Amino acid sequence: MAVDLGNTLKNSHDAGSPISLKSESLGKDALRRLVKNRAAMVGGVIIILLYLMMIFADKIAPYDFATQTLAEQNAVPPWLMKVFPSMEPYGKPPAGDVNKYILGADYVGRDLLSRIIYGSRVSLIIAIIGPLISLIIGVVYGSISGFFGGWVDNLMMRIVDVLYAFPSLLFTILLMTFFRNSLANPAPGSFGAMLSSFDSKLGGMLFIFIGIGLTAWQTMARLTRGQVLSIKEKEFIEAARSIGSSDSRIMFRHIMPNIIGPLVVNETLMIPGYINTEAFLSFIGLGVNPPTPSWGAMISDGSKVVRTYPNQTIFPALMLAITMFAFNFLGDGLRDALDPQMRGKT
Amino acid sequence: MGKYILKRLVYMIVVLVVVSIITFGLMHSVPGGPFDKEKPLPKEIIANLEKRYHLDQPLPVQYLEYMKALVVPRVSKQKFPNTIDDDALFKFKVGDYYVNWVNFGPSYSSRSRTVNDMLRDQLPISIQLGFLAFMVAILIGMPLGILAALKQNTWIDYLCMTLAIFGVSVPVIVLGPILIWIFGVSLKWLPVTGWGAKPPFVAGFLPKTYNWNFWKYAIMPMFALGLSSSASIARLTRASLLQVIREDYIRTARAKGLKERAIIWGHALKNSLIPVVTILGPMFASLLTGTFVTETIFGIPGMGRYFVNSITARDYPVIMGTVLIYAVFLVVSNLIVDLVYGLLDPRIRFE
Numbered sequence: 252m253a254v255d256l257g258n259t260l261k262n263s264h265d266a267g268s269p270i271s272l273k274s275e276s277l278g279k280d281a282l283r284r285l286v287k288n289r290a291a292m293v294g295g296v297i298i299i300l301l302y303l304m305m306i307f308a309d310k311i312a313p314y315d316f317a318t319q320t321l322a323e324q325n326a327v328p329p330w331l332m333k334v335f336p337s338m339e340p341y342g343k344p345p346a347g348d349v350n351k352y353i354l355g356a357d358y359v360g361r362d363l364l365s366r367i368i369y370g371s372r373v374s375l376i377i378a379i380i381g382p383l384i385s386l387i388i389g390v391v392y393g394s395i396s397g398f399f400g401g402w403v404d405n406l407m408m409r410i411v412d413v414l415y416a417f418p419s420l421l422f423t424i425l426l427m428t429f430f431r432n433s434l435a436n437p438a439p440g441s442f443g444a445m446l447s448s449f450d451s452k453l454g455g456m457l458f459i460f461i462g463i464g465l466t467a468w469q470t471m472a473r474l475t476r477g478q479v480l481s482i483k484e485k486e487f488i489e490a491a492r493s494i495g496s497s498d499s500r501i502m503f504r505h506i507m508p509n510i511i512g513p514l515v516v517n518e519t520l521m522i523p524g525y526i527n528t529e530a531f532l533s534f535i536g537l538g539v540n541p542p543t544p545s546w547g548a549m550i551s552d553g554s555k556v557v558r559t560y561p562n563q564t565i566f567p568a569l570m571l572a573i574t575m576f577a578f579n580f581l582g583d584g585l586r587d588a589l590d591p592q593m594r595g596k597t
Numbered sequence: 598m599g600k601y602i603l604k605r606l607v608y609m610i611v612v613l614v615v616v617s618i619i620t621f622g623l624m625h626s627v628p629g630g631p632f633d634k635e636k637p638l639p640k641e642i643i644a645n646l647e648k649r650y651h652l653d654q655p656l657p658v659q660y661l662e663y664m665k666a667l668v669v670p671r672v673s674k675q676k677f678p679n680t681i682d683d684d685a686l687f688k689f690k691v692g693d694y695y696v697n698w699v700n701f702g703p704s705y706s707s708r709s710r711t712v713n714d715m716l717r718d719q720l721p722i723s724i725q726l727g728f729l730a731f732m733v734a735i736l737i738g739m740p741l742g743i744l745a746a747l748k749q750n751t752w753i754d755y756l757c758m759t760l761a762i763f764g765v766s767v768p769v770i771v772l773g774p775i776l777i778w779i780f781g782v783s784l785k786w787l788p789v790t791g792w793g794a795k796p797p798f799v800a801g802f803l804p805k806t807y808n809w810n811f812w813k814y815a816i817m818p819m820f821a822l823g824l825s826s827s828a829s830i831a832r833l834t835r836a837s838l839l840q841v842i843r844e845d846y847i848r849t850a851r852a853k854g855l856k857e858r859a860i861i862w863g864h865a866l867k868n869s870l871i872p873v874v875t876i877l878g879p880m881f882a883s884l885l886t887g888t889f890v891t892e893t894i895f896g897i898p899g900m901g902r903y904f905v906n907s908i909t910a911r912d913y914p915v916i917m918g919t920v921l922i923y924a925v926f927l928v929v930s931n932l933i934v935d936l937v938y939g940l941l942d943p944r945i946r947f948e
Contacts, residue, residue, distance in 0.1 A: 572767050
């Protein structure tokens with residue numbers, strides 16, 4: 252007895268059967284759960300505000316980040332002295348308008364608030380570029396490795412293993428020193444000179460991106476490879492092959508869309524790590540070039556005077572922490588929302 | 598099992614050789630030499646210095662010389678003189694022969710000390726700090742994660758997990774200065790800089806005494822460094838325990854009427870620790886490198902400060918020595934993790 256299953260289903264649907272197959276696309280379902288997640292939403296809102304602050308830094312910041320007013324070194328407004336009583340013996344408000352610097356001034360008399368606002372640039376840009384570099388390198392590397400298999404896979408994964416054995420922080424430090432010094436006086440017209448001039452235009456950010464990107468893609472490569480390996484064996488890939496699809500078509504049309512979601516989520520969870528690495532590099536003086544402000548560099552400068560002027564460390568430190576909270580909350584929410592085990596649940 | 602370990606050891610050596618070659622190449626490709634001073638030295642003096650440290654030889658020769666001093670033991674009938682060139686990490690006597698093994702070479706920036714001296718005096722401090730932070734991470738993270746999982750979806754769970762996210766978001770460079778300001782500057786309970794243990798160390802790396810004088814220096818840095826790792830351990834423990842609790846064998850145990858306590862402690866916990874154990878290895882290694890930052894903030898005389906300085910000073914032996922030692926820690930801790938993994942999960946066979 253042949254039953255036309257398609258027709259039966261269609262009919263039952265048309266008849267408005269009570270057992271309706273209510274289905275939601277994964278994206279919609281995930282979005283609904285993400286919106287319901289209050290922590291993730293708070294994180295998301297904070298991130299949007301931070302990026303707005305970064306984009307309109309010129310308009311918001313009361314002063315320039317590099318203008319030094321030596322007469323007003325370490326100036327402290329009166330309200331801060333009430334909050335940090337330990338500053339009483341050292342802190343003095345600037346002459347004239349005592350509230351000229353709302354958060355105080357640093358050791359060469361630069362407005363802290365303005366530097367914090369401009370300093371968001373480095374952290375927030377690395378939060379985009381870091382994942383992008385690591386995604387591009389990692390996904391290309393991992394998918395080649397997983398797709399071709401055999402000795403190619405073996406060789407490529409052994410290379411990743413070796414890079415894993417590098418203490419990544421030390422490797423980043425070495426790389427940064429390499430960039431900072433070998434490209435300091437490059438031959439004019441060379442590729443190095445191009446990179447170097449671009450880097451100094453960005454206040455030293457380019458090399459941070461490269462340094463962090465080069466050390467961060469291995470995890471992504473391993474993940475991608477694992478995903479490709481598991482998808483590669485599925486029937487629909489077999490089907491695509493049987494109708495004569497080319498390797499690149501299978502890779503980009505069939506495998507890629509299936510694996511990119513989890514990879515992006517994973518990369519979101521790594522964003523606080525990139526922000527942290529940049530802050531650390533700037534902290535030890537291998538990050539941005541002065542006077543470009545970076546929260547890490549500000550914490551470093553401030554921690555030298557934490558006994559006398561705690562405001563110079565604590566405010567940039569708080570900003571760094573808030574930014575990392577926000578990205579952590581959003582990343583967590585995204586992961587929970589896209590977790591297939593949670594589908595259909597609240 | 599024995600074969601597996603042997604295979605892994607061989608593989609580790611290959612990895613370390615590659616790491617050493619890359620580091621060697623990278624640091625020598627940075628322009629400038631160890632004897633470039635702000636006031637340039639006369640050419641003849643630099644030439645002499647370079648000759649003294651074999652820097653005038655081709656790079657492959659330098660590399661091989663370095664590796665030879667590092668790996669090949671030196672044996673002699675006479676006692677080795679107590680000079681910089683004849684120093685070694687391990688000095689012992691076999692029968693009539695004096696043996697000197699593992700020489701990391703001299704330090705260029707300090708004439709009177711060798712890299713071996715640094716590994717004897719500074720590295721133990723970094724290890725102590727890294728290990729204490731590791732303990733903080735485990736002892737806070739695991740109980741918090743277990744508690745959260747057992748009280749899933751209650752306020753306790755939410756509190757623990759919110760705390761964990763806060764913890765993950767506060768790196769050392771944020772927490773360090775804030776702790777210093779609160780406990781060191783405002784309350785004046787703890788000293789702001791320094792370390793309580795001084796060389797010589799027991800068994801090469803342990804402090805001699807564990808009195809208040811040791812702890813008062815250790816408390817802030819170990820929490821500053823370990824807290825964010827404890828948060829990630831807590832989250833992982835919770836997730837993994839929740840996963841295990843949903844397994845069929847837990848349902849079976851419940852169906853048999855086993856007490857909840859026996860189910861958790863006897864069945865669930867051990868299996869839920871497997872994913873946690875896998876991250877302990879890399880975590881320990883990252884805490885060890887994390888000591889670099891912590892040492893800078895808290896003024897601790899460990900390896901960190903020397904490494905950062907050594908790079909700017911092109912102190913090649915110090916750079917090589919530090920990277921290699923930390924790479925050894927990384928690969929060894931990964932091996933240990935893989936072995937413990939097998940002990941915890943009988944399904945895993947070593948091949």
